Amino acid sequence: MNITTLLINFAYIVSAGLFIFGLKMLSHPSTARRGNMLSALGMLLAIVVTLFYSGLDYKWIVVGVVIGTVIGLVAAYKVQMTSMPEMVALFNGFGGIASLLLAWSEYHQHPELSVFIALVTVLTAFVGGITFSGSMVAFGKLAEIMPSKAIVFSGQHIVNGAILLAALVSGVLFAVNPETSYAIFMVIVVVALLFGVTSVIPIGGADMPVVISLLNSYSGLAACAAGFVISNNILIVAGALVGASGIILTNIMCKAMNRSLANVLFSGFGSVVQATGSGEQQGEVRPATAEDVYYILEAADSVAIVPGYGLAVAQAQHVTRELGELLEANDTEVSYAIHPVAGRMPGHMNVLLAEANVSYDQLVEMDDINPRMDTIDVCIVIGANDVVNPAALNDESSPIYGMPIIETHQAKTVIVLKRSMNPGFAGIQNALFFNPNTRMYFGDAKASIQALVAEFKSD
Amino acid sequence: MEPVFLTFIFVLTIFLGFELISKVPSTLHTPLMSGSNAISGITLIGSLTSLRTDNMTLAIILGTLAVTFATINVVGGYAVTNRMLAMFKKKDDGGAK
Numbered sequence: 001m002n003i004t005t006l007l008i009n010f011a012y013i014v015s016a017g018l019f020i021f022g023l024k025m026l027s028h029p030s031t032a033r034r035g036n037m038l039s040a041l042g043m044l045l046a047i048v049v050t051l052f053y054s055g056l057d058y059k060w061i062v063v064g065v066v067i068g069t070v071i072g073l074v075a076a077y078k079v080q081m082t083s084m085p086e087m088v089a090l091f092n093g094f095g096g097i098a099s100l101l102l103a104w105s106e107y108h109q110h111p112e113l114s115v116f117i118a119l120v121t122v123l124t125a126f127v128g129g130i131t132f133s134g135s136m137v138a139f140g141k142l143a144e145i146m147p148s149k150a151i152v153f154s155g156q157h158i159v160n161g162a163i164l165l166a167a168l169v170s171g172v173l174f175a176v177n178p179e180t181s182y183a184i185f186m187v188i189v190v191v192a193l194l195f196g197v198t199s200v201i202p203i204g205g206a207d208m209p210v211v212i213s214l215l216n217s218y219s220g221l222a223a224c225a226a227g228f229v230i231s232n233n234i235l236i237v238a239g240a241l242v243g244a245s246g247i248i249l250t251n252i253m254c255k256a257m258n259r260s261l262a263n264v265l266f267s268g269f270g271s272v273v274q275a276t277g278s279g280e281q282q283g284e285v286r287p288a289t290a291e292d293v294y295y296i297l298e299a300a301d302s303v304a305i306v307p308g309y310g311l312a313v314a315q316a317q318h319v320t321r322e323l324g325e326l327l328e329a330n331d332t333e334v335s336y337a338i339h340p341v342a343g344r345m346p347g348h349m350n351v352l353l354a355e356a357n358v359s360y361d362q363l364v365e366m367d368d369i370n371p372r373m374d375t376i377d378v379c380i381v382i383g384a385n386d387v388v389n390p391a392a393l394n395d396e397s398s399p400i401y402g403m404p405i406i407e408t409h410q411a412k413t414v415i416v417l418k419r420s421m422n423p424g425f426a427g428i429q430n431a432l433f434f435n436p437n438t439r440m441y442f443g444d445a446k447a448s449i450q451a452l453v454a455e456f457k458s459d
Numbered sequence: 460m461e462p463v464f465l466t467f468i469f470v471l472t473i474f475l476g477f478e479l480i481s482k483v484p485s486t487l488h489t490p491l492m493s494g495s496n497a498i499s500g501i502t503l504i505g506s507l508t509s510l511r512t513d514n515m516t517l518a519i520i521l522g523t524l525a526v527t528f529a530t531i532n533v534v535g536g537y538a539v540t541n542r543m544l545a546m547f548k549k550k551d552d553g554g555a556k
Contacts, residue, residue, distance in 0.1 A: 020475065023494075023495070024479055026487055027484065030549075033541065033545060033547075037541070053507075057511055057512045060519055063523055063526075064525075072530060072535030075535050076535045076542060077542065081546075084489060087539060094500075094531045095499045097524075098506055098529035098532060102502055105518050105522050108517055109509070219496065220495065222502070223501050227465070230505050231461060231465065233465070233468055237468060240468075240469050240476060241475070241476040241495065242495045242499040244473050244477050244479075248476075248481055252488075346485070347487060351546070355546050357546075357548070360486055363486050
């Protein structure tokens, strides 16, 4: 190891330290931004020192870096906050394909691999490929380019199993004799891309938080495996950090839905029409006008706003904040109760409300608000459904039984903003809507809240 | 021995990652995802070193594509995370943006 290589590798250690500190500072909103900058600085350092390796082809590096930077910056600054899940899925996929291409390029240049290196090369290509095509499907579903509901076909598990088995067999065949196995390598790449598609299409829209977290984890693991291929510590450290992060988020999301990862990945939840629970809990729905809601809110001392994916669809975050401010001006205590799986990715609602300038100390987690729900005068449910369905607590026949919910039905009054009485993603009727203390305020979320704001202002 | 050392680092980092990430509040889960996503663009380092002057055509194409995609991942990921985190404010911070 010459002196340049030694220095470069020392700089990588500094980079790894910066990534770690950056992630540590993400534990509080007040330090998070500096944390992200530190992490970016670590990345910049790693990139710059890498350029000191001798024999690099700078011409093509410049081409790639310039194109990538322009696309990345434009995308990052153009994207709307409501489209953040798609954006993350897209970037994630790009990380995956980069790892795949790296493994391919390394193999192409040095086909004479040891068994260990051959195995990690195959692994990198496989995980990278799944990350790419899986993320693209997730992107398509989130951007509604393709149907967001679960797409299931008969024998899906058998197909997926066969694909996995094929990948495993080809991987072993490849590792035994990599030098003459170019065709097998290509088969593995194709199989990985196929598997990404077939494993993500059966997952429905509201399960997207789990899938995005999982793909996030895969992209890290692909980078990590690539680190083994080229014996580079910084790839292993950074990739493993991301892999761990994605796994933790996946786990949090699964817990928040009371489902196992296997259940999310393989059940095609929401694609089957649920017969149970619907039809029996009918009762009287009490609709309310903007004026009725205004009088209820005007008299309330404490209000909790419960947002869901409907808020993002209606782009209602700004008017919601305006309503919140008017309520506060009226001496009402306002908080925003956020379910972990509300929206299409972890923390989706928090970002939207932050964009609308809601102070982050008003954003309350489910476990903090539930114990004091009975002291809250009014809950306003905006475009959320299954995450406030009391059937999850008391109806054992319900498909969502056991899922932790925001217990809005404990509040003195609940106002539900909803387009119509259509059931939510899980296809189950919501008993909350028929509760004696619930008022239904029908209409588009944004228009409805604007009407409320107008009522407050005209007063 | 090298695979052993690399695996050693891998395993320790996974534990460290679990410790670090479990302290991130749910409010910041989206920036965490996009920020860690940017970190996964670290594969860029490998892509850079794979672009050598003695490369054959296919390796140049693969390498350049890898560098491009990884750069989008890194630059876009950090920029969008920064943009998101700039929005997380407390009322008494008085920031008017």
